[in-house]
Amino acid sequence: EVQLVESGGGLVQPGGSLRLSCAASGFTFSSYAMSWVRQAPGKGLECVSAISGSGGTTYYADSVKGRFTISRDNSKNTLYLQMNSLRAEDTAVYYCPVVTGEGGDYWGQGTLVTVSS
Amino acid sequence: SYELTQPSSVSVSPGQTARITCSGDVLGKKYARWFQQKPGQAPVLVIYKDNERPSGIPERFSGSSSGTTVTLTISGAQVEDEADYYCYSAADNNLGVFGGGTKLTVL
Numbered sequence: 001e002v003q004l005v006e007s008g009g010g011l012v013q014p015g016g017s018l019r020l021s022c023a024a025s026g027f028t029f030s031s032y033a034m035s036w037v038r039q040a041p042g043k044g045l046e047c048v049s050a051i052s053g054s055g056g057t058t059y060y061a062d063s064v065k066g067r068f069t070i071s072r073d074n075s076k077n078t079l080y081l082q083m084n085s086l087r088a089e090d091t092a093v094y095y096c097p098v099v100t101g102e103g104g105d106y107w108g109q110g111t112l113v114t115v116s117s
Numbered sequence: 118s119y120e121l122t123q124p125s126s127v128s129v130s131p132g133q134t135a136r137i138t139c140s141g142d143v144l145g146k147k148y149a150r151w152f153q154q155k156p157g158q159a160p161v162l163v164i165y166k167d168n169e170r171p172s173g174i175p176e177r178f179s180g181s182s183s184g185t186t187v188t189l190t191i192s193g194a195q196v197e198d199e200a201d202y203y204c205y206s207a208a209d210n211n212l213g214v215f216g217g218g219t220k221l222t223v224l
Contacts, residue, residue: 035212035213037215044203044215044216044217044218045152045154045160045203045205045215045218046215047212047213047214047215049212050212050213059212060212061212095159095160097160102165102166102169103162103165103169103170103171103172104171105150105162105165105171107159107160107161108159109159110159
């Protein structure tokens with residue numbers, strides 16, 4: 001059974017940093033690209049960042065480019081998102097979905113990041 | 118940048134057919150997926166590759182595509198189908214894009 005467990009969220013002041021983690025199980029982690037998707041309170045879904053299975057290729061939304069860094073440790077089956085220079089508009093629930101094949105689309109329950117003074 | 122456009126809301130009575138559209142140039146080149154999201158829950162995939170239904174999704178959910186528009190159809194909508202629905206498509210840079218979401222009301 002595929003499981004994705006996001007953690008690391010919390011309350012942080014503007015300009016601060018957080019590192020999110022996503023622990024994956026139930027599939028061959030290194031074989032699949034992973035991504036981070038966020039949802040601000042009462043708003044829609046936004047793709048924030050993605051990374052290839054090997055970790056060699058990364059992608060970022062313009063809204064986070066230069067501030068966020070996605071990475072993965074395939075030996076630990078874990079995905080990360082280092083978030084620096086946080087802003088109020090980064091407040092959201094962050095998910096780490098994975099697509100493992102046709103119809104195989106899995107999401108965790110997300111972790112809430114609140115940026116506020 | 119890629120954009121997907123959805124109506125903000127759709128309303129139907131129970132048993133009626135609900136149709137939610139999603140438009141964007143990328144849909145002429147890439148498949149779409151549809152997600153259902155209920156309050157406080159993570160999104161759930163209901164349609165992939167424009168018109169394929171994952172196992173466990175009721176048959177009343179179907180998808181179609183025409184040009185740069187895809188449509189999610191819920192035939193005989195149930196009260197439990199009331200939710201937000203998002204279309205999604207992968208962009209060439211592998212960072213996909215979601216539509217703005219459609220709130221489906223069934224009452």
